[in-house]
Amino acid sequence: MNEKILVVEDDHVISHFLDLVLRSKGYVPLVSETGFQALGLFISETPSLVLLDLGLPDLDGMEVLARLRESSKGTPIIIVSAREKEDEKVAALDHGADDYLTKPFNVGELLARIRVALRHRPFPDEEQPFSYRQLKVDFAKRVVLLGEEEVHLTPIEFKLLSVLIENQGKVLTHKFLQEKIWGYETSDDYQSLRVFMASLRKKIAPPTDESYILTEIGVGYRFRED
Amino acid sequence: MRKKLLENLIDVGLCLGALGVATGLAFGLDGLGLRPENLLLIFLLAILAVTIVTKKIYYPLACSVASVLNFNFFFTEPRLSFMIDDPNYYISLVIFFVVSAVIFTITSFTRKETQRRRGNERKLESLNNFSKELLQHSSINEVFQELQKELDRYFGDGRCFVQSIGNEIPFGRAEPLSPVLSKACLFATKENRSAGKGTLNFSNISYFVYPFSGENKAYGVVGIDLLKQKEMKNDEVSFISSLCQIASSTIDKDEVRAEKERVYLEVENEKFKTALLRSLSHDIKTPLTALQTGSGFLFESYATLDDASKRDIIGNISKETIRLSDFVDNLLALTRTTSATKSIPMKKELVDDLLADSSSGFKNRLGLHQLTIESPKEPLYVFCNGKLIIQVLRNLISNALAHTRNDASVKVSVGPKDDQVFFFVEDNGGGLSEEAKKDLFKDFSTFASEKKDRYQGNGLGLSICASIVKAHNGTIEGHNNENGGATFSFSLPLSGMRK
Numbered sequence: 001m002n003e004k005i006l007v008v009e010d011d012h013v014i015s016h017f018l019d020l021v022l023r024s025k026g027y028v029p030l031v032s033e034t035g036f037q038a039l040g041l042f043i044s045e046t047p048s049l050v051l052l053d054l055g056l057p058d059l060d061g062m063e064v065l066a067r068l069r070e071s072s073k074g075t076p077i078i079i080v081s082a083r084e085k086e087d088e089k090v091a092a093l094d095h096g097a098d099d100y101l102t103k104p105f106n107v108g109e110l111l112a113r114i115r116v117a118l119r120h121r122p123f124p125d126e127e128q129p130f131s132y133r134q135l136k137v138d139f140a141k142r143v144v145l146l147g148e149e150e151v152h153l154t155p156i157e158f159k160l161l162s163v164l165i166e167n168q169g170k171v172l173t174h175k176f177l178q179e180k181i182w183g184y185e186t187s188d189d190y191q192s193l194r195v196f197m198a199s200l201r202k203k204i205a206p207p208t209d210e211s212y213i214l215t216e217i218g219v220g221y222r223f224r225e226d
Numbered sequence: 227m228r229k230k231l232l233e234n235l236i237d238v239g240l241c242l243g244a245l246g247v248a249t250g251l252a253f254g255l256d257g258l259g260l261r262p263e264n265l266l267l268i269f270l271l272a273i274l275a276v277t278i279v280t281k282k283i284y285y286p287l288a289c290s291v292a293s294v295l296n297f298n299f300f301f302t303e304p305r306l307s308f309m310i311d312d313p314n315y316y317i318s319l320v321i322f323f324v325v326s327a328v329i330f331t332i333t334s335f336t337r338k339e340t341q342r343r344r345g346n347e348r349k350l351e352s353l354n355n356f357s358k359e360l361l362q363h364s365s366i367n368e369v370f371q372e373l374q375k376e377l378d379r380y381f382g383d384g385r386c387f388v389q390s391i392g393n394e395i396p397f398g399r400a401e402p403l404s405p406v407l408s409k410a411c412l413f414a415t416k417e418n419r420s421a422g423k424g425t426l427n428f429s430n431i432s433y434f435v436y437p438f439s440g441e442n443k444a445y446g447v448v449g450i451d452l453l454k455q456k457e458m459k460n461d462e463v464s465f466i467s468s469l470c471q472i473a474s475s476t477i478d479k480d481e482v483r484a485e486k487e488r489v490y491l492e493v494e495n496e497k498f499k500t501a502l503l504r505s506l507s508h509d510i511k512t513p514l515t516a517l518q519t520g521s522g523f524l525f526e527s528y529a530t531l532d533d534a535s536k537r538d539i540i541g542n543i544s545k546e547t548i549r550l551s552d553f554v555d556n557l558l559a560l561t562r563t564t565s566a567t568k569s570i571p572m573k574k575e576l577v578d579d580l581l582a583d584s585s586s587g588f589k590n591r592l593g594l595h596q597l598t599i600e601s602p603k604e605p606l607y608v609f610c611n612g613k614l615i616i617q618v619l620r621n622l623i624s625n626a627l628a629h630t631r632n633d634a635s636v637k638v639s640v641g642p643k644d645d646q647v648f649f650f651v652e653d654n655g656g657g658l659s660e661e662a663k664k665d666l667f668k669d670f671s672t673f674a675s676e677k678k679d680r681y682q683g684n685g686l687g688l689s690i691c692a693s694i695v696k697a698h699n700g701t702i703e704g705h706n707n708e709n710g711g712a713t714f715s716f717s718l719p720l721s722g723m724r725k
Contacts, residue, residue: 084558086613104551189574195605198578202601210589215582217575217612 003118004028004047008038008064009080010057014103018051021107027114035059039067047075049117054081054092062092069096076117080105086218093173093219100171100219116169116225130165132224134206137165146204156181157200164213169225171216197221237280241289248272249296262301262315266322269293273326277333290326294319349465352380356469360476366390370446373473374398377466381450390446391415403449410435411447418444424457434458438470440478502560509553509686513546520546548591552624556690559617563693570611570697574721577606577640577647584619585638588627595627596635606640608647609721614694618702621687622651622714630655634711646700646717654711658704666704667692691716 005022009015010033022029030045032038035056042050050068054061061081068077079092082103089100099113130137136145142158144151153161163180164172172180174190181193201213214222252265273293277286295308298319303311310316356376363372370388374397377386389396389403389411396403403411410428414421414437421427422434434457435449448466452458458466520543524536531539562570578601585599608615619638626636634655641648658666667688695702695716702716 104547104554191574191576191607194576194579198576198582198601198605201578201582210586211582213582214586215579217579217583217616218573 002026002028003049004030004045005114006038006041006045006047006050007031008035008050008056008061009033009053010055011053021111025111033057035061035064038064039071042068042075043071046072049114050075050077051080051114052077052097054079054083054088062095065092065095065097078113078117080110086216089216089219090173090175093171094175098170112169112225132165132168132212133209135204135212137161144204146206151203153200153203154196156196157203160196160200161204164221164223168223171220171222173220177220233281237282237285240279241276241285241292244272244276245289245292245296248293249300252297252301256301262297263318265301266297266318269297270322270325270329274329274333277330283330283334286326286330290323293326294322345461348380349461349468352376352465353468353472355379357472360472365480366445366477369473369476370397373448373469376469377448377450380465385451385453387449388446389449391444393446396449406431407433407435407449411437411449414447415439415444420458420463422449423452423455436463436466436470438467438474440474440481445474445477506557506686510550513549513553516546517543517550552620553686555617556621556686559614559694560686560690562611562614563690563697570614572609572611572698574607574609575612575615577602577608580608580610580612580615580619581638581640583612584616585623588623591624591627594633595630597623597627598635598637600637600639602640602642606642606647607721608718610698610718615698615718618691618694618716619649619651621691625687626651626653626655626712626714630711642720643717645720647720648715648717650713650715652707652709652711652713654707654709656712657706657710658712663704667702 374388387396387398
């Protein structure tokens with residue numbers, strides 16, 4: 001393993017804590033307290049993942065995000081920020097961030113997001129049926145089972161579910177989903193998308209468990225990940 | 227020029243016509259054998275008519291001379307000559323002259339009077355109209371614009387401008403004023419008197435400029451192009467002055483009102499801030515104490531504690547951090563609802579999304595509690611700030627979990643009714659005491675100002691719910707239900723349904 005993680009965070013307590021946590025999980029953290037230092041480290045060390053705080057002393061986090069994306073398209077970037085406004089989240093996600101975690105955050109949650117971002121799983125895998133708790137999806141046969149019961153999905157619902165599963169654990173913005181499913185933007189606040197999502201969520205709702213599809217109002221949706 | 231000539235020609239025609247008709251009539255009556263003195267009266271009538279219909283003094287004068295000659299030539303003996311046999315006629319003719327002069331004087335006097343009255347009526351109407359317009363417009367710019375429109379209406383399009391102080395381009399003009407005109411305006415505002423054509427200062431420009439000011443400061447200058455007019459007439463100056471007075475008093479009133487409002491808001495804000503800070507520090511202290519003592523104890527006696535106690539303390543610390551984090555969410559919600567200058571951004575949100583977001587994350591807090599969410603069968607939309615409504619739902623749910631028996635069940639449901647959507651959070655875990663019912667949604671600043679310590683934990687939560695729902699034009703209430711528990715409900719305006 002020993003994957004390098006670049007931590008861009010100007011608060012000592014938090015960066016120290018992150019350093020500790022990441023080290024204990026076998027990652028190699030590289031801590032940077034400024035945006036410029038981070039950009040330098042990113043090029044010299046080529047980390048596998050970046051944890052980026054948006055409030056930095058020298059550069060705005062969004063600027064750092066843009067520059068990181070310029071030098072590498074593929075490296076996952078997770079925003080860890082106290083900025084909690086939905087439009088700021090959406091802006092970061094639509095500008096190339098892979099995920100967004102608001103402070104204060106839970107360590108377990110952070111580690112889960114890191115795992116998701118580092119996972120290179122080709123999904124949907126036509127060969128390999130997907131299974132999560134009571135949900136089973138066979139992409140080749142287009143069959144969805146909840147427990148023992150078959151769930152009938154419309155083609156759009158199935159496509160939505162596939163995209164969510166493909167990105168399991170990652171938050172997907174309305175814009176991203178809209179473009180992925182329909183291929184064009186809309187100006188009606190994604191009403192169709194939301195109605196399809198509500199219907200899909202209802203159809204695959206486990207009777208005795210929490211919903212598998214998590215909703216973040218104003219931002220988008222995420223398929224639950226343990 | 228041609229127009230004037232035409233007018234003169236028409237007047238001459240009218241005179242000739244009147245004389246012709248009078249002469250014809252006189253011949254007719256003469257034929258009937260009437261005495262010539264009576265015929266004179268007919269000519270008098272003709273002169274009266276000419277006085278009324280023509281505009282210049284010399285037409286009726288010329289007509290009376292012509293009438294005398296006419297009468298003399300045709301109707302006095304010897305006829306068809308300007309000789310007069312009977313000396314009586316000399317007297318008749320002199321009297322005729324005097325009478326026609328008197329008629330002329332009286333008529334022209336009344337005509338002038340009517341003209342003046344008409345002008346006054348127009349001015350009055352204009353003033354009335356202007357004050358009526360200003361009832362609907364009160365911002366400075368609107369007042370200036372209306373003033374300019376009204377002046378244009380009165381004096382004719384394009385002749386007037388209204389320059390407000392600090393504005394480069396005056397109302398009624400597309401470009402800045404010429405340098406000399408600007409100077410005249412500046413002079414007028416500084417000295418607070420009129421300037422330009424017909425006055426003592428800047429008399430070489432073609433404009434008449436008049437300053438107007440409010441109680442404490444100057445607002446601007448109006449300017450009127452006098453064209454060929456030598457000076458602004460007195461009555462017109464006082465008309466302009468009245469218009470300006472109406473305008474400036476409207477602006478004055480508006481400024482005073484805005485100032486009052488600002489002071490009031492400031493005071494209210496100050497009160498609010500004090501109350502808020504007091505209650506906040508109280509709210510933070512409790513979890514902070516738990517964190518401090520817990521972590522301190524753990525740090526000091528780490529070696530001597532057994533694993534079970536350590537876990538217990540850490541568990542409590544973690545619970546308290548959740549409480550603090552909830553608290554911060556509420557604080558953020560509060561800052562979103564109470565910033566007086568900005569309205570809350572709202573969007574059409576799907577009720578399903580709201581329920582799904584607000585109910586997630588409670589699993590670890592449930593214990594033996596049961597939480598069920600009943601989403602509506604049809605897609606319902608409400609117009610709201612999603613984040614804030616989720617905060618309301620989360621507060622109600624966590625209240626229900628915190629204040630009920632630990633095996634109680636909590637149900638969240640939604641129902642449209644008329645043009646409202648009602649959200650319900652029901653439990654069966656004991657219900658509200660009479661004491662609690664009284665103060666459920668009481669404004670927390672009232673709580674804080676009462677300085678009572680019973681305001682604990684989530685006092686902030688419910689009052690924030692109330693202020694959020696209020697900001698959405700909804701209602702919120704809580705009562706005891708038939709299942710031995712409490713039901714909290716709030717409504718939001720429905721913004722659409724889709725089959």
